Amino acid sequence: MFLKALRLSLVLWVLIGLVYPLVTNVFAQVLFPYQANGSLLEEDGVVRGSLRIAQPYTGDQWFHPRPSASNYDALDSGGTNADVARADYQAEIIARADAVRDESSGIVQAVPNDLVTASGSGLDADLSVPAALAQVPRIARATGLSEEELSAIVARHTVGRELFLFGEERVNVHELNQALRERGVR
Amino acid sequence: MSDQYHHQKIDGQKLTNKAKNVPNNPLSAALIRTALKDAWLKLDPRKMITSPVMFIVYVGMIVVFLLVIDPNLFGSTKVGRDYNLAVFLVLLATVVFANFAEAVAEGRGRAQAASLRKTKTETMAHLVLKDGTIKAVPSSTLKKGDIVRVREGELIPADGEIIEGLASIDESAITGESAPVIKEAGGDFSSVTGGTRVISDEILVQVTAGQGESFLDKMIALVEGAVREKSPNEIALTTLLAVLSLIFLVVVTTLVPISRYLGVAIDIATLIALLVSLIPTTIGALLSAIGIAGMDRVTQFNVLAMSGKAVEASGDIDTLVLDKTGTITYGNRMAYEFIPVGGAQQKDLIDAAYLASLYDETPEGRSIVDLARKKGAHIDEAYVSGAEGIDFSAETRTSGTRFQDGTVYLKGAVDAIVNKLTANGKRVPGDLQASTERIAKEGGTPLAVLKGETLLGLIYLKDTVKEGLKERFAELRAMGIRTIMLTGDNPLTAATIAQEAGVDDYVAEAKPEDKICVIKEEQARGRRVAMTGDGTNDAPALAQADVGLAMNSGTMAAKEAANMIDLDSDPTKLLSVIGIGKQLLMTRGALTTFSIANDIAKYFAIIPAMFMLAMPELKMLNIMQLATPQSAILSALIFNALIIPALIPIAIRGVRYRPTSPDRLLARNVAIYGVGGIIIPFVGIKLIDLILHGLFGV
Amino acid sequence: MIDLLMIIVFVLLVTVFMIAIGTYMYRIFFFTEAPFDRLFLPVERVIYRLSDIDEDASMNWKTYAASLVVTNFIMMALMYLVLRLQAYLPLNPAGIPNMPPALAYNTATSFITNTNWQAYSGEVAMSYLAQMLSIIYPMFTSAATGIVAAVAMVRGLTGKSPLIGNFFVDLVRTIIRLLLPLSFLVALILVAEGAVMTLKPYVAVTTFDGTVQTIPRGPVAAYESIKHIGTNGGGFFGANAAHPFENPSPITNLIHMLSMMLIPSSLIYMLGLVLKKKKQAWVLAGAVWFIFLSMFATVYISERLGVPALTAAGITGGNMEGKEVRFGIAASSLFTTVTTAATTGSVNNMHESLTPLGGFVPIAQMMLNNVFGGVGAGLMNILLYVLLAVFLTGLMIGRTPEIFGKKIETHEMKMMAIALLTHPFIILVPTALALALPGPVQSILNPGSHGLSEVLYAYDSGAANNGSAFAGLDADTVFYNTTIGTVMMLGRFISIIALLSLAGSMGGKVATEGNVVSLRTDTPFFGAIYVVVVLIIGALAFFPVLALGPIGEQLVMWFH
Numbered sequence A: 001m002f003l004k005a006l007r008l009s010l011v012l013w014v015l016i017g018l019v020y021p022l023v024t025n026v027f028a029q030v031l032f033p034y035q036a037n038g039s040l041l042e043e044d045g046v047v048r049g050s051l052r053i054a055q056p057y058t059g060d061q062w063f064h065p066r067p068s069a070s071n072y073d074a075l076d077s078g079g080t081n082a083d084v085a086r087a088d089y090q091a092e093i094i095a096r097a098d099a100v101r102d103e104s105s106g107i108v109q110a111v112p113n114d115l116v117t118a119s120g121s122g123l124d125a126d127l128s129v130p131a132a133l134a135q136v137p138r139i140a141r142a143t144g145l146s147e148e149e150l151s152a153i154v155a156r157h158t159v160g161r162e163l164f165l166f167g168e169e170r171v172n173v174h175e176l177n178q179a180l181r182e183r184g185v186r
Numbered sequence B: 001m002s003d004q005y006h007h008q009k010i011d012g013q014k015l016t017n018k019a020k021n022v023p024n025n026p027l028s029a030a031l032i033r034t035a036l037k038d039a040w041l042k043l044d045p046r047k048m049i050t051s052p053v054m055f056i057v058y059v060g061m062i063v064v065f066l067l068v069i070d071p072n073l074f075g076s077t078k079v080g081r082d083y084n085l086a087v088f089l090v091l092l093a094t095v096v097f098a099n100f101a102e103a104v105a106e107g108r109g110r111a112q113a114a115s116l117r118k119t120k121t122e123t124m125a126h127l128v129l130k131d132g133t134i135k136a137v138p139s140s141t142l143k144k145g146d147i148v149r150v151r152e153g154e155l156i157p158a159d160g161e162i163i164e165g166l167a168s169i170d171e172s173a174i175t176g177e178s179a180p181v182i183k184e185a186g187g188d189f190s191s192v193t194g195g196t197r198v199i200s201d202e203i204l205v206q207v208t209a210g211q212g213e214s215f216l217d218k219m220i221a222l223v224e225g226a227v228r229e230k231s232p233n234e235i236a237l238t239t240l241l242a243v244l245s246l247i248f249l250v251v252v253t254t255l256v257p258i259s260r261y262l263g264v265a266i267d268i269a270t271l272i273a274l275l276v277s278l279i280p281t282t283i284g285a286l287l288s289a290i291g292i293a294g295m296d297r298v299t300q301f302n303v304l305a306m307s308g309k310a311v312e313a314s315g316d317i318d319t320l321v322l323d324k325t326g327t328i329t330y331g332n333r334m335a336y337e338f339i340p341v342g343g344a345q346q347k348d349l350i351d352a353a354y355l356a357s358l359y360d361e362t363p364e365g366r367s368i369v370d371l372a373r374k375k376g377a378h379i380d381e382a383y384v385s386g387a388e389g390i391d392f393s394a395e396t397r398t399s400g401t402r403f404q405d406g407t408v409y410l411k412g413a414v415d416a417i418v419n420k421l422t423a424n425g426k427r428v429p430g431d432l433q434a435s436t437e438r439i440a441k442e443g444g445t446p447l448a449v450l451k452g453e454t455l456l457g458l459i460y461l462k463d464t465v466k467e468g469l470k471e472r473f474a475e476l477r478a479m480g481i482r483t484i485m486l487t488g489d490n491p492l493t494a495a496t497i498a499q500e501a502g503v504d505d506y507v508a509e510a511k512p513e514d515k516i517c518v519i520k521e522e523q524a525r526g527r528r529v530a531m532t533g534d535g536t537n538d539a540p541a542l543a544q545a546d547v548g549l550a551m552n553s554g555t556m557a558a559k560e561a562a563n564m565i566d567l568d569s570d571p572t573k574l575l576s577v578i579g580i581g582k583q584l585l586m587t588r589g590a591l592t593t594f595s596i597a598n599d600i601a602k603y604f605a606i607i608p609a610m611f612m613l614a615m616p617e618l619k620m621l622n623i624m625q626l627a628t629p630q631s632a633i634l635s636a637l638i639f640n641a642l643i644i645p646a647l648i649p650i651a652i653r654g655v656r657y658r659p660t661s662p663d664r665l666l667a668r669n670v671a672i673y674g675v676g677g678i679i680i681p682f683v684g685i686k687l688i689d690l691i692l693h694g695l696f697g698v
Numbered sequence C: 001m002i003d004l005l006m007i008i009v010f011v012l013l014v015t016v017f018m019i020a021i022g023t024y025m026y027r028i029f030f031f032t033e034a035p036f037d038r039l040f041l042p043v044e045r046v047i048y049r050l051s052d053i054d055e056d057a058s059m060n061w062k063t064y065a066a067s068l069v070v071t072n073f074i075m076m077a078l079m080y081l082v083l084r085l086q087a088y089l090p091l092n093p094a095g096i097p098n099m100p101p102a103l104a105y106n107t108a109t110s111f112i113t114n115t116n117w118q119a120y121s122g123e124v125a126m127s128y129l130a131q132m133l134s135i136i137y138p139m140f141t142s143a144a145t146g147i148v149a150a151v152a153m154v155r156g157l158t159g160k161s162p163l164i165g166n167f168f169v170d171l172v173r174t175i176i177r178l179l180l181p182l183s184f185l186v187a188l189i190l191v192a193e194g195a196v197m198t199l200k201p202y203v204a205v206t207t208f209d210g211t212v213q214t215i216p217r218g219p220v221a222a223y224e225s226i227k228h229i230g231t232n233g234g235g236f237f238g239a240n241a242a243h244p245f246e247n248p249s250p251i252t253n254l255i256h257m258l259s260m261m262l263i264p265s266s267l268i269y270m271l272g273l274v275l276k277k278k279k280q281a282w283v284l285a286g287a288v289w290f291i292f293l294s295m296f297a298t299v300y301i302s303e304r305l306g307v308p309a310l311t312a313a314g315i316t317g318g319n320m321e322g323k324e325v326r327f328g329i330a331a332s333s334l335f336t337t338v339t340t341a342a343t344t345g346s347v348n349n350m351h352e353s354l355t356p357l358g359g360f361v362p363i364a365q366m367m368l369n370n371v372f373g374g375v376g377a378g379l380m381n382i383l384l385y386v387l388l389a390v391f392l393t394g395l396m397i398g399r400t401p402e403i404f405g406k407k408i409e410t411h412e413m414k415m416m417a418i419a420l421l422t423h424p425f426i427i428l429v430p431t432a433l434a435l436a437l438p439g440p441v442q443s444i445l446n447p448g449s450h451g452l453s454e455v456l457y458a459y460d461s462g463a464a465n466n467g468s469a470f471a472g473l474d475a476d477t478v479f480y481n482t483t484i485g486t487v488m489m490l491g492r493f494i495s496i497i498a499l500l501s502l503a504g505s506m507g508g509k510v511a512t513e514g515n516v517v518s519l520r521t522d523t524p525f526f527g528a529i530y531v532v533v534v535l536i537i538g539a540l541a542f543f544p545v546l547a548l549g550p551i552g553e554q555l556v557m558w559f560h
Helices: A002-031 A087-103 A129-133 A136-143 A147-157 A173-182 B029-041 B052-069 B081-119 B215-224 B232-261 B268-278 B281-300 B308-315 B346-356 B363-374 B414-423 B432-441 B469-478 B491-501 B514-524 B536-544 B556-561 B573-611 B616-621 B629-653 B662-696 C002-030 C037-051 C061-088 C101-112 C128-158 C167-192 C220-229 C250-274 C278-305 C308-312 C328-341 C356-368 C377-397 C410-436 C449-463 C478-507 C524-540 C543-559
Strands: A040-043 A046-050 A170-172 B124-128 B134-138 B147-150 B160-170 B181-184 B197-200 B203-207 B303-305 B319-323 B329-340 B388-390 B398-402 B408-413 B445-451 B454-465 B482-486 B505-507 B529-533 B547-551 B564-566 C203-206 C212-215
Touching: A002 C037, A002 C061, A002 C128, A002 C167, A002 C220, A046 C203, A046 C212, A087 C308, A129 A147, A129 A170, A136 A147, A147 A170, A147 A173, A170 A173, B029 B081, B052 B081, B052 B232, B052 B268, B052 B281, B081 B268, B081 B281, B081 B629, B147 B160, B232 B268, B232 B281, B232 B308, B232 B573, B232 C377, B232 C410, B232 C449, B232 C543, B268 B573, B268 B629, B281 B303, B281 B308, B281 B573, B281 B629, B303 B308, B303 B573, B308 B547, B308 B573, B319 B514, B319 B573, B329 B346, B329 B363, B346 B363, B346 B398, B346 B408, B346 B445, B346 B454, B363 B454, B398 B414, B408 B414, B414 B432, B414 B445, B414 B454, B432 B445, B432 B454, B432 B491, B454 B491, B469 B482, B469 B491, B469 B573, B482 B491, B482 B514, B491 B505, B514 B529, B514 B536, B529 B536, B529 B573, B536 B547, B536 B556, B547 B556, B547 B573, B573 B616, B573 B629, B573 B662, B573 C377, B573 C524, B573 C543, B616 C543, B629 B662, B662 C377, B662 C524, C002 C128, C002 C167, C002 C250, C002 C278, C002 C328, C037 C167, C061 C101, C061 C128, C061 C167, C061 C478, C101 C128, C101 C478, C128 C167, C128 C220, C128 C250, C128 C377, C128 C478, C167 C220, C167 C250, C220 C250, C250 C278, C250 C328, C250 C377, C278 C328, C278 C356, C278 C377, C278 C524, C328 C356, C356 C410, C356 C449, C356 C524, C356 C543, C377 C410, C377 C478, C377 C524, C410 C449, C410 C478, C449 C478, C449 C543
Parallel strands: B319 B482, B319 B529, B482 B505, B529 B547, B547 B564
Antiparallel strands: A040 A046, B124 B134, B124 B147, B147 B203, B160 B181, B160 B197, B160 B203, B303 B564, B329 B454, B388 B398, B398 B408, B408 B445, B445 B454, C203 C212
16 A cells, blocks of 8 residues: 555656646746736836836835835735734824825825735735825825826726626726826836 | 233323332432432542543532632632632532432432332242252252242242243232233243242242342342443443533633733632533533433333333334234224124124124123124023033134023134035025125124024124224324334235224234344344334344333243333333333433533623633623622532532433424424523523622622 | 625625536546546546556545555655755756755645645745645645545445545546646636746846845746645745735636635535435535625624724724735635635735734634535534534434434544544644743734734644634744644544544444434524534634633724
8 A cells, every 4th residue: 555655646746746837837828928927017128027016116206005014025925914903003003194194285184094004915016096096195296297187097097896896996006107107207 | 911901091191100119209308318318429439430521520629629728729819718618519519419310310210129129038949859859948049940839829939931830920019010910831921030929820930040130130220220331322422521521621721821821810719610610511410310210211111121222222213013913903803893694684693693602701702792782782681591602612613602492603713604504505695705705805804603504694803903003103103113013914904904003014924033034124224123022933033123122921032132121011112112212312412402502601601700800891791791700600600500400300201202203303402402501591690690699799 | 785795796606616516526426437537537547557556446444544644644755855855956946945854844744734834935935846846736635635535424424335435546536637627727717817827037126116126936826726726725925815926816816715615615515416415515505604604794894894093093994904905805804714714724815914803703713614614624524513413413303313314323423522622622732832831922923812813823723724824923933833733733634534434434334214203404404503513512612712812802902
């Protein structure tokens, strides 16, 4: 029985461990090369990131992604693992919310939760629509673009729920900032 | 073994109490007094360890007792001695209540055993030596194989087989039945029981059981509960209860470091209170009482179960294999109808049948007289005087009466009468054939009636199904139990009786050996089979059956092969025994469910109480609004103790059982013991808390 | 409102797949001829020939269990070797060093037991080859092991023989006919939706902000599909299914969830087909869905309500800490419920950052370990509780309890007792031990009730072979690596062996023909009884520790 088990284990090892992923790899590379290789963003032939992985857009002129536990280090994905019931955590989030209000010169009052909390992966490139709109007054001030135009950009890049049911309405930070770059923002 | 069933109404619902020495009140004052004493004696740790659940309580009780002596034994604590004392007393009560339940159940058996033991006094036996001389020896010295002589008025000194002679024997000491029974050498009625009395004639008995192994000894041991072994289902249930207890032991033990991490110190007495409240003490305390009481209920039915396993198995029966004769029917054919032939008057036939049966003392004859009277037979007293009976003989196959005027009235087998007529050159009525066939087809026996040389007609003798049986079988069917009837009759007759009695299946022209085949066939389909028997050739089938009920009147071989013996020798008892088996299992299940369901309320009482000081917000879980933490814990614990004696009557009597479909039974029991088990402790604990807080200011 | 519609559609989708795959599995395991024989049989025959396996030999429970254990340990040794030697082997573009022995042992144990507890982070600790040979490989074989054990148990409970099948043949058929084709198809769909599938190296980029970012890649989609179909749960990346490359869109999220539910639910349906009583399957599935939906409602409502202090400060939208915007609260709550119901252990949001009551749900589901449960193990646990419910209530109809016409007697009860006791024992005892020792307490990120939840979650996850974590706990220490490793082993193999033994002894029993007298297990009434028994027996053991952990913390958060 031991020998049978050993031989079977080895046969399956080759089949599952090598044949299966390699075959899948070939199909994926042929059928969906863009997605399979990481949905990479290129600018003038140079890879600048991945559409799905958030980057630190720090300047006031950019749409900021959500806070990241690892400061957008893609080799250290993960969340803060904060205990949301703790007072020090709550104080930190409230401070961030106050900062958002200040940046908007008091226009924003209700702060969307996702804008002030860290994502699970630390690499979330999406924002909820309110979280994007909450940044519009700051960006308008920094870039000179009108709030209406910025809101229109947000609206244009908003993706709805999939099949009207699954997930949430959202907007990708890379796409928003790309739209800003197209309008000359640097 | 026929007459005694005649007027016995078969009704399992009324557990007629025949054994005279058993107190009718299940919980008489005397019994309770003895049981209370025994409950304390059972605190012996060697006895306590047999129940894993109660043993945990017992150990906990001892630990808390140490804490009463020194509250800081396991590290300093704020908890006072009074609280520990209170916990200790409640734990002690829990253990004593559990012991009391067992003692009550045992006490009832013991009362019965005591009355049996009275009959087991030392007697002198008359041992027949090899040379034929007789020597008087004490009965206790008898060995297996010895031969003793027993005369009128003497007690039979030991169990044995009659090897010579015939005697009528009073077995009331064992069966409670006052009518004597006839026993004789050879055949199926040769076994006698030690302690019974010969009231006529003289017999030679070969001893079959040595001292201490006699039937009476076994019986005493059984009813006393001395040889009680745990039955399979009881072991399975004990395993479940043990593992639940073990789980809660782990829960409570690990709670110490876990709560210490949160800065909460739990005192030992409270921990033990939590443990005892959570482990299934209710069923743990009552489990053995339920088993003993189940055996006891069987015994009260005058059935002797050789093991608890047999009683349990009877609850599982899927198929009953029953003999027709004596079990389903009265076994003796009775007059049912008078059918005139050849243009004879009905009235003449009735009178003739009556007259022909005047001296016939057999049950058949009596039934003809009864029926004739009922149908208005009229006879002249004067005419009858001086008449003499003509006995039945195997040669003539007829019997009758010869009157002083020379007229002879005869009745007998149809072919015998027809032969007699044709031999004398007389005419046989043409419609006789058709009527005879009709009776035979319906499963009856025709008797021809002859007045002089005129054939007046037929008496239709019918094997009658016992009163109430049909309803009983219908009940069994509702419970999912099939009945199979075995009969030596031809298929036609068998079919008729089967239909009349409402059995599910039948085997016609069955030989005694067929029983075991039927049983094996059923068992191969995964069914549990019960049967009754009395003859030596029933023994293999009795042993093969899951429940074999032997008649006490039967042979020793049958009795030894069976796992139950009916002292009244009534085969229909089987139906009642099934009910008792079911009741036993139901009681166990119901009280287990109740016990486990109680835990929900106990958690809601104790957990907030334990941690409210450290985490005041946990008071939200105190949904019963119990007054103080200590009151909450004590209330749960006291409820846990009090529920044991409160449920003793149910454990002893068994939960109410009515033959009905399993689904309805389940729904009813789940409603009472499951839902009730969740709700009752909420109410009970709250009430106790009100009392503790209100009256004692805990 | 849309969220309500979402959950309804989800239940319907699971049900559709349950019927399809359940029927397919019934054909694979209970018939000599199954669909696509022409395609699969030749492949299987080659494997049998290479491994010298007699495909017609049926085994008793002892041989079956022994083959299962021996095969698993051989596989574990192979995996361990690769982890220890990955630096010298090909397909290691990031130049990742060999794994240290303790961590390699913990990892091999974790994946062979279908737990997928990860004390490492894939991006920095594992080469592509190791991901394939030490992770993807056991993801298939451990899932197949669970499935075949459940199939063997069903054979014992319902069959007419103490022989319960051939472990090797069952294993091969499961992999060839079920897991490989499904994983391949699902992997391609995931890639189409944006999941990564490449053997090309990591890319270092200069971001638009001018900082440097290294984007890890790898054969992710092939890994993700079997990770969920086999209820494995280990992440290719540290962030697991919250990572945009593992779970790029709400659609992949839905596929992940459906994949997790697929085999656990199908096994229930297969049981109904084997019994020729589909009603039985519906009753059990209904009962399990009831618990599942109650759990989902709890975490969903709790997350929507969020943290009172933050709401009071004008922060809207519930609790998004540790969640991804593309999933939001509804799909995150559902994923949390699914992954701990089917004991996968993959996460699309960080469970440690759930509200306390939200965190209660995964902990409680892993404690029950039978809300669908992992592939195979779930059905085995469901049947364990069915047996228990039958034993408790069956007595109340006045008969020795029977399941599917067979009596539950002493031996069965002993095996049930072992399985029942193991779970609370291996959760509570090490939790208490960890909290009592000064060293292990240092690993806790958030002290107090939440810290208790962290440690409790770790052992709960190991015992249920789930693998998810309250990730704040620093579990890569000698103490946690060894104790959690042991807990995973015991949690996996004790109950499999005990329940196979039970199946073997039941297989030798003759079932009563016709079930008029028995307790009916295919009625809604029994379904209700099942739920109550699961909640009372399964939950009572954990009530105190839950009251001190998540429940207490939630009450404090609400009422302090």
